[in-house]
Amino acid sequence: MGSLDTHPMSFSASPYDKAAFEPLNPEDVRAYLHKAVDFISDYYTTVESMPVLPNVKPGYLQDELSASPPTHSASFDVTMKELRTSVVPGMMHRASPNFFAFFPSTNSAAAIAGDLIASAMNTVGFTWQASPAATQMEVLALDWLTQLLRLPTTFMNHTSTSHGTGGGVILGTTSEAMLVTLVAARDAALRRSGSVGLSHMTRLVVYAADQTHSTFFKACHLAGFDPANIRSIPTGPETNYGLNPTKLLEVMQADVDVGLVPTYVCATVGTTSSNAVDPVGAIANIATMFNAWVHVDAAYAGSTCICPEFRHHLDGIEHVDSISMSPHKWLLTCLDCTCLYVRDAHRLSDSLETNPEYLKNDATESGEVTDLKDMQVGVGRRFRGLKIWMVMRTYGTAKLQEHIRSDVAMAKMFLDFVRADNRFEVVVPRNFALVCFRIKPSGCMTEEDADEANRQLMEKLNKTGKVYLAHTMVGDKFILQFAVGSSLQEERHVKSAWDLIEKTTSTIME
Amino acid sequence: MGSLDTHPMSFSASPYDKAAFEPLNPEDVRAYLHKAVDFISDYYTTVESMPVLPNVKPGYLQDELSASPPTHSASFDVTMKELRTSVVPGMMHRASPNFFAFFPSTNSAAAIAGDLIASAMNTVGFTWQASPAATQMEVLALDWLTQLLRLPTTFMNHTSTSHGTGGGVILGTTSEAMLVTLVAARDAALRRSGSVGLSHMTRLVVYAADQTHSTFFKACHLAGFDPANIRSIPTGPETNYGLNPTKLLEVMQADVDVGLVPTYVCATVGTTSSNAVDPVGAIANIATMFNAWVHVDAAYAGSTCICPEFRHHLDGIEHVDSISMSPHKWLLTCLDCTCLYVRDAHRLSDSLETNPEYLKNDATESGEVTDLKDMQVGVGRRFRGLKIWMVMRTYGTAKLQEHIRSDVAMAKMFLDFVRADNRFEVVVPRNFALVCFRIKPSGCMTEEDADEANRQLMEKLNKTGKVYLAHTMVGDKFILQFAVGSSLQEERHVKSAWDLIEKTTSTIME
CATH class of the missing domain: 1.20.1340.10 (dopa decarboxylase, N-terminal domain)
Incomplete structure (x- = not known):
């Protein structure tokens, strides 16, 4: 800011004036x-x-x-x-230790510090040259995270220390990760099918289980897929609401038989509703037969895969095209931070590259650098790599694993409370730190009565202000979700919540 | 975080342990x-x-x-x-007072504090209920900004204190604002033209001047418009590189004559290359004849319209469908913060609404609240309203106007320096705080020689580390851009930069 004058028309450049408005x-x-x-x-x-x-x-x-x-x-x-x-x-x-709704937004002192410094530096690293350290820190942090997650090196960047062939980018939300990969898959399918412009667009088909996050179907809509070609494949208790590969194969084959082009399959590891896990490897094998892109949405549960005992949920990941997970959900990194990895970074940038004159520079032309604008929706971008690096650098792998295990242990404790009370039922197996439970019908109570009792229970609990939990529908049943993991949470909060649930249930059942 | 144990398999719930990992x-x-x-x-x-x-x-x-x-x-x-x-x-x-490239990313103590508190609270205000204060603060901040910008009340939200019929949302970048409005316009045009699914998609056409930001053409691509139907209308010095409404009318009419459907026109107030201004009112009048959506991209220069003397650049704004501007560019608010306003909020939410079971709540069903997830790409969202509110609340309108005027005054000072040196030419009129200039051909120097001299000048300047400025091409000429406004900038920095430019030019011209 220079010197100032409140008369716009008479403004004249004047010597440096200490009393001027200095916002920084x-x-x-x-x-x-x-x-x-x-x-x-x-x-x-x-x-x-x-x-x-x-x-x-x-x-x-x-x-x-x-x-x-x-x-x-x-x-x-x-x-x-x-x-x-x-x-x-x-x-x-959401920072309250009594918050048990949706998924937790975990956070940490190191992440907030990183985000603060990013806000202050106000970096806009659209190209490598526009801030070398910001781009390289993002590449480094993503490569560190591939190691924590034991992802194959094909998802790592090609750098002096890694021979990866893929790459990653940090986006704001999973929805953006879905959108950019959908567009890349769409364009590849159009090219493959010999489309002139969009002429074959109405033949492209995308697939996901009916438990997939609603934002996937919205992303398909944004990317211009025909509503008639967005397949939501029914799931049921026989697969614990995970996508059945046999059904997927049938649906894809039926589409091919009528001349449609399978383009993209979204598999979820840890669905929002009940934490169901779609079988990644089996889905990838089928999609490969049809040349369709496979994306894995591990927004929430991906973080657990830094612990060896959870890593099997990603078995087969080497055969998928892309995976996204959100450290802003469960890896102690404040919003927003979604990590997208692709096995072949060029497949993204081929669709998303722009090259305006004012951004041309030697580094880009050398081909030696990554310009992250070409892997996302827009051009501008915050320096998000800093906070996730600060989390890994400060706490280290062991503590991050402890953090996941502690949350899962608290969820198990809560599950034991529910199981020990025969007024309740656990509706789906607990995979991570989400427990889906409900008052079960008993005596002359119908399923509808039970739904109503659960609805009442949730409303009464939430009105106390002492806990907050959300609901979902699984297999036509009204279910309460109890998600452990808010970063200030301790066992005593889980125990208090259970006490309140237990007592409130008694008043309802009277 | 509860108590912890590094042996995952033997983990058992233990009493609260002060030595546990407590990231917050x-x-x-x-x-x-x-x-x-x-x-x-x-x-x-x-x-x-x-x-x-x-x-x-x-x-x-x-x-x-x-x-x-x-x-x-x-x-x-x-x-x-x-x-x-x-x-x-x-x-x-970018925070350096010697940064003169692209557009400045202005910032302030109040904005950083607001962003910091948002990171710490880690709010995810997808619905009103998911954080009433976050949604209402965003609505309030956007309504305040409409008053600063003197936008018609049709862009304000309908609240207890405003009878607006429109609404706004804070997004990450202009690209997202373009994308969501393009999708809304696309869906409306498909419905209007009687399309079954996407059957009419290849008939939809979008329009913008060739000076429009490259991200517009990328957003059209993302939204699935046919590459053959994305019109980049040539501009020239006769309109100072602004869109010529007569040409727009001709192109749109020609499209209609062959059965195509004009769908969306993007007008820019302050282009990235040379700060050209497309005539908003004239464009809106033409687009209305064809029922096409008009979006105004005022990412950079929109902020100047808080000063009465610049407001005329938005004349006719009451006839457009949407406008976006980015306080993270010139309104002292750190990344990311792009404000999108639409005249009829339902036209956005009709295209972008999702309604998953776990987000259903009484407030949404009452119809009395805004769920901001239905005006954006994804679901999750940072509490961005806080920082822009903090800027307006702390500094007040007068100081924000002073800030704009101070930057413009410094740009005028720089312009005077350039004009006083007959080795240079000013290529396009200065509208805001960007000066586009170059060494002009003189003596036996050809246009190509001049381009090369300017390229050398830029490289030499940037290599010193004492200034950084960018370039562009305007009308086939290589141009240097000098953008004033980095928040730590004072007149002395502009003067020093000019001294360096002046001396470096002498060494080149020898």
């Missing part, structure tokens, strides 16, 4: 951020006592804060005060 | 983050003396850091040391 004045930065840090540390200390789900009405914030922006500046303390008094009471506190 | 221990959080804050404040103090563009080779970081993740944890100080010694020297320093 280093001492202001230090003062504001130290205040923010103390707020955060205090927040973590007290969040346990706040209602997890706030009791606010739509529009409450508009009623509390000014409807218009202020003309004049205020002390940063005023901003922080409004944050404390108006914003915090309206938050759903 | 409030005192560790305080300690790590205070260290990060001090690093940042020191960085801003010293970044001026660092080479803007680092002198590192591809793979340098892989050579300096371990190729594999560590097994054991380290002190956070070790991580910070590696950041200082290995990462910082490989950064291109």
